[in-house]
Amino acid sequence: MDDATPQTPALEAIGIGKRFDTVIANQDVNLRIEKGQIHALLGENGAGKSTLVNILFGLYRADEGEVRVNGEPVRMDSPHDAIEHRIGMVHQHFQLVPVLTVAENIVLGNEPTRGRGLLDLDRAADEVTELAERFSLAIDPGATVEDLPVGMQQRVEILRALYRKADILILDEPTAVLTPQETDHLLEVLRGLAAEGVAIVFITHKLREVLAVADQVTVMRGGRVVGTTTPAETDQAGLAEMMVGRSVVLRVAKTEARPGAGVLEIRDLHVRDDRDRPAVDGLSLEVRSGEIFGIAGVDGNGQRELVEAMTGLRTIDAGAVLLDDTDITGCTPREISELGVAHVPEDREKHGLIGPHSIADNLVLNRYFRPPYARRGLRQHAAINSDAERLVTDYDIRTESIGAPARSLSGGNKQKVITARELSHGARLLVASQPTRGIDVGSIEFVHQQIVGQRDNGVAVLLVSAELDEILSLSDRIGVIFKGRLVAIADAGDIDRATIGRLMTAGSDAA
Amino acid sequence: MSFLTRYRWWIVTAAFFVAFTLFTAEFQQAQTTAVLAATLRQSTPLVLGALCGIMCERSGVINIGIEGQMLMSAFAGFIVASSTGDLLYGVAAGIACGMIMGAFLAFLSVTLQGDQIIAGTVLNIAAIGLTSFFFQQGRSLPTGKTSVMRFGALSDLPIVGRVFFTNRPLTYLTLLLVPVIWYALFRTTWGLRTRAVGEHPSAAETVGVSVVRIRYLNLILGGGLAGLGGAYLSLEAVGSFERLMTNGKGFVALAVMIFGRWNPVGAWGAALLFGYANAVQTQFQFRGWLADDPQFIGMMPFIVTIVVVAGFVGRARPPAAIGQPYSRE
Ligand SMILES: Nc1ncnc2c1ncn2[C@@H]1O[C@H](COP(=O)(O)OP(=O)(O)OP(=O)(O)O)[C@@H](O)[C@H]1O
Ligand SMILES: [Mg+2]
Numbered sequence A: 001m002d003d004a005t006p007q008t009p010a011l012e013a014i015g016i017g018k019r020f021d022t023v024i025a026n027q028d029v030n031l032r033i034e035k036g037q038i039h040a041l042l043g044e045n046g047a048g049k050s051t052l053v054n055i056l057f058g059l060y061r062a063d064e065g066e067v068r069v070n071g072e073p074v075r076m077d078s079p080h081d082a083i084e085h086r087i088g089m090v091h092q093h094f095q096l097v098p099v100l101t102v103a104e105n106i107v108l109g110n111e112p113t114r115g116r117g118l119l120d121l122d123r124a125a126d127e128v129t130e131l132a133e134r135f136s137l138a139i140d141p142g143a144t145v146e147d148l149p150v151g152m153q154q155r156v157e158i159l160r161a162l163y164r165k166a167d168i169l170i171l172d173e174p175t176a177v178l179t180p181q182e183t184d185h186l187l188e189v190l191r192g193l194a195a196e197g198v199a200i201v202f203i204t205h206k207l208r209e210v211l212a213v214a215d216q217v218t219v220m221r222g223g224r225v226v227g228t229t230t231p232a233e234t235d236q237a238g239l240a241e242m243m244v245g246r247s248v249v250l251r252v253a254k255t256e257a258r259p260g261a262g263v264l265e266i267r268d269l270h271v272r273d274d275r276d277r278p279a280v281d282g283l284s285l286e287v288r289s290g291e292i293f294g295i296a297g298v299d300g301n302g303q304r305e306l307v308e309a310m311t312g313l314r315t316i317d318a319g320a321v322l323l324d325d326t327d328i329t330g331c332t333p334r335e336i337s338e339l340g341v342a343h344v345p346e347d348r349e350k351h352g353l354i355g356p357h358s359i360a361d362n363l364v365l366n367r368y369f370r371p372p373y374a375r376r377g378l379r380q381h382a383a384i385n386s387d388a389e390r391l392v393t394d395y396d397i398r399t400e401s402i403g404a405p406a407r408s409l410s411g412g413n414k415q416k417v418i419t420a421r422e423l424s425h426g427a428r429l430l431v432a433s434q435p436t437r438g439i440d441v442g443s444i445e446f447v448h449q450q451i452v453g454q455r456d457n458g459v460a461v462l463l464v465s466a467e468l469d470e471i472l473s474l475s476d477r478i479g480v481i482f483k484g485r486l487v488a489i490a491d492a493g494d495i496d497r498a499t500i501g502r503l504m505t506a507g508s509d510a511a
Numbered sequence B: 001m002s003f004l005t006r007y008r009w010w011i012v013t014a015a016f017f018v019a020f021t022l023f024t025a026e027f028q029q030a031q032t033t034a035v036l037a038a039t040l041r042q043s044t045p046l047v048l049g050a051l052c053g054i055m056c057e058r059s060g061v062i063n064i065g066i067e068g069q070m071l072m073s074a075f076a077g078f079i080v081a082s083s084t085g086d087l088l089y090g091v092a093a094g095i096a097c098g099m100i101m102g103a104f105l106a107f108l109s110v111t112l113q114g115d116q117i118i119a120g121t122v123l124n125i126a127a128i129g130l131t132s133f134f135f136q137q138g139r140s141l142p143t144g145k146t147s148v149m150r151f152g153a154l155s156d157l158p159i160v161g162r163v164f165f166t167n168r169p170l171t172y173l174t175l176l177l178v179p180v181i182w183y184a185l186f187r188t189t190w191g192l193r194t195r196a197v198g199e200h201p202s203a204a205e206t207v208g209v210s211v212v213r214i215r216y217l218n219l220i221l222g223g224g225l226a227g228l229g230g231a232y233l234s235l236e237a238v239g240s241f242e243r244l245m246t247n248g249k250g251f252v253a254l255a256v257m258i259f260g261r262w263n264p265v266g267a268w269g270a271a272l273l274f275g276y277a278n279a280v281q282t283q284f285q286f287r288g289w290l291a292d293d294p295q296f297i298g299m300m301p302f303i304v305t306i307v308v309v310a311g312f313v314g315r316a317r318p319p320a321a322i323g324q325p326y327s328r329e
Helices: A049-056 A079-084 A102-107 A121-134 A150-163 A180-195 A207-213 A236-244 A303-310 A333-338 A348-352 A359-363 A381-394 A411-423 A441-456 A468-474 A497-510 B002-006 B008-027 B029-058 B066-084 B087-111 B116-134 B152-156 B160-164 B169-187 B189-199 B201-206 B211-238 B249-259 B264-287 B294-311
Strands: A011-020 A023-033 A038-043 A064-069 A072-074 A087-090 A168-172 A199-203 A216-221 A224-229 A262-272 A278-288 A292-296 A318-323 A341-344 A429-433 A460-464 A477-482 A485-491
Touching: A011 A049, A023 A038, A023 A049, A023 A199, A023 A224, A038 A049, A038 A180, A038 A207, A038 A236, A049 A168, A049 A199, A079 A087, A079 B201, A087 A150, A102 A121, A102 A150, A121 A150, A150 A168, A150 A180, A168 A180, A180 A199, A180 A207, A180 A497, A199 A207, A207 A236, A216 A236, A224 A236, A236 A441, A262 A303, A262 A460, A278 A303, A278 A318, A278 A460, A278 A485, A292 A441, A292 A468, A292 A497, A303 A429, A303 A460, A333 A341, A341 A411, A348 A411, A359 A381, A359 A411, A381 A411, A411 A429, A411 A441, A429 A441, A441 A460, A441 A468, A460 A468, A468 A497, A477 A497, A485 A497, B029 B066, B029 B087, B029 B160, B029 B169, B029 B189, B029 B211, B029 B249, B029 B264, B066 B087, B066 B116, B066 B211, B066 B249, B087 B116, B087 B211, B152 B160, B169 B189, B169 B211, B169 B264, B189 B201, B189 B211, B201 B211, B211 B249, B249 B264
Parallel strands: A038 A199, A038 A216, A087 A168, A168 A199, A292 A460, A292 A477, A341 A429, A429 A460
Antiparallel strands: A011 A023, A011 A064, A064 A072, A216 A224, A262 A278, A262 A318, A477 A485
């Protein structure tokens, strides 16, 4: 591109080291990102991937080591420096301002003006619409970000990075809540950018994506780089083994379901979204004890509102939700939880965790008030802590101590805290939205086994996931949601991937 | 429909005031005009204080030192005007003094990342101490206070002429600042960045907006507004400096800001309400109504403050990041 020789990498990390108190997040990390190549960064939850790219983007300061852009050593004291060097980034923990609109978020810091600092919001909206069309990531530029489901927020986060036209693009788990179609679009976009000479760092836990798109793969474990390879030299099993250090079962072993009586019944449910438009529009379904009912759909078709309505987080306009024939319509979240409903929320930062509180406290968030965790209004730390220790071991939550604040965990480990808490709730109904979002392959195996184990113990499971593979491999029955209704309900064996995909995007017209 | 429900309290309040004014004007034109003119005058320092609060809090920093900034600036403005004999120098000194105190607040709360409530309290205590210590009896303004600016025929209109077009310069300036700051906050890049920093500083930082720079800028500019409010008190409203002459206006300004939902125009409306309560109270005292209970009457603006803040602001949502010092890791 410029006078640098072709061998000069676009971005280079040399001997990076980073500690948080006692945790060594990065140790002697070297990484070379070539121009026009897609470099996948893989590793277990807590391996140090986000820490590394946050250092490259100037968000964290490295304790030691050097960052080079186009061969030149540079100071990365703030994201401002990174942007000056034409680096763009998609953050794992979205960096969006909730009360601003989509367009405002995307142009922030780089706003179109009518001269002298006067915002041109119309042009901003036009530019965003155009950008969204070009990259096939449709979005309403006027929507307020906090009203959007996480899948939509993910699009905004991606568009925000693409808007800046960087030479070096870092994407930290951009596909965690995208549907397979959206992911395929994005991978195409990335290939196109690479062809134009952009250097790309791509973090994901989905090995299929790595094999499909990466030129180079670097694997991290325990804060160190354990190896570099290419898709040609390896396969999914090989990558998984490199990451985890043991071989991983990539398919869930699961016996035939033995469904019992109905546990959850939803009758003609109507719920509105945050902007007062109908989001769930006459939806009915039944989930029986001992079965997993999977809801497949493109995010934004009412999944979030459905789950929030049945867990008491959102007002129900019409219809009824019955749990074992008890009407729970209009009950509070606590009442519903006490009746035996466990809930893994889609937005882990907002509804799943209290960031400044300890991991131990977060693990008892749905039961801290009752024995054995509290007696006569006094909290019983021995019980809380011993439970926390057990869950941290079982779910392989990577942390120095159960007393550490939840927000210091890596993204996947936060997810594990929530999943561990909800799966150990002793519930009759488990409502799980994106339960494995951002969890590494080794732990997904474990979480999936746990969900199937719950089912085998007679729990009714309602699973909502953008990840079609997850729906297909876990569900006994599958419903496809489109514009707030279930356009199809079928036994898992009677419906194939292609049909679901068509129903998801076009509703029942497609069938 | 949604407009009506959203602004129903404003509409009800405004309708009530218009009806009430027309009713009283029917048989008491002089008093009505006096009350309305006083409303505007009384609201001016509250508007300026609230605009300062909006500038600071929209960028994520709580400023409870507005009272101190106004008091110190009233003093500085008065001293400079009385020794130079030029009111313009006095106003400039008031603004500069507010800006310096704003910079100091920024240093404590942004650079040192100290507690913002304590930092604001430091300003208040310092202002009370310093102005009381250096206060000298017997100084005066050689030119007198700022003089009335008239706009020809406009100023002769009934009621409106007296209320809106027979004021002194800083009152006009304040009326101008309200839409200007509203526009800046919602229609300029500075405004968008300010709101982003106040809601989610790390998001702003990731697109290259410097949280530290925005916060310093807003605290200093906001300080200038509070300083102008102080200069208004000593150079336009009273014409001299008195001990503790702000008399809680800086705190009422915070209530005004909250009642106005961190919006300059909303704050202006709220300040008019408080100014009105104050003006009515003055009229009562002037005419000797309820003369047995002057303390009770004096309480009226504060009662209005409490009722309004407790009653109506229920769903107002402050900028999400206020009160939290920002650091990156
Ligand atoms: N701000 C922080 N404060 C304290 N510890 C932190 C902080 N950020 C990360 N860590 C720790 O550093 C380690 C590496 O975290 P990092 O977020 O880089 O992992 P990751 O590879 O991105 O994992 P994931 O796949 O779950 O996102 C973890 O042990 C984590 O707990
Ligand atoms: Mg991460």
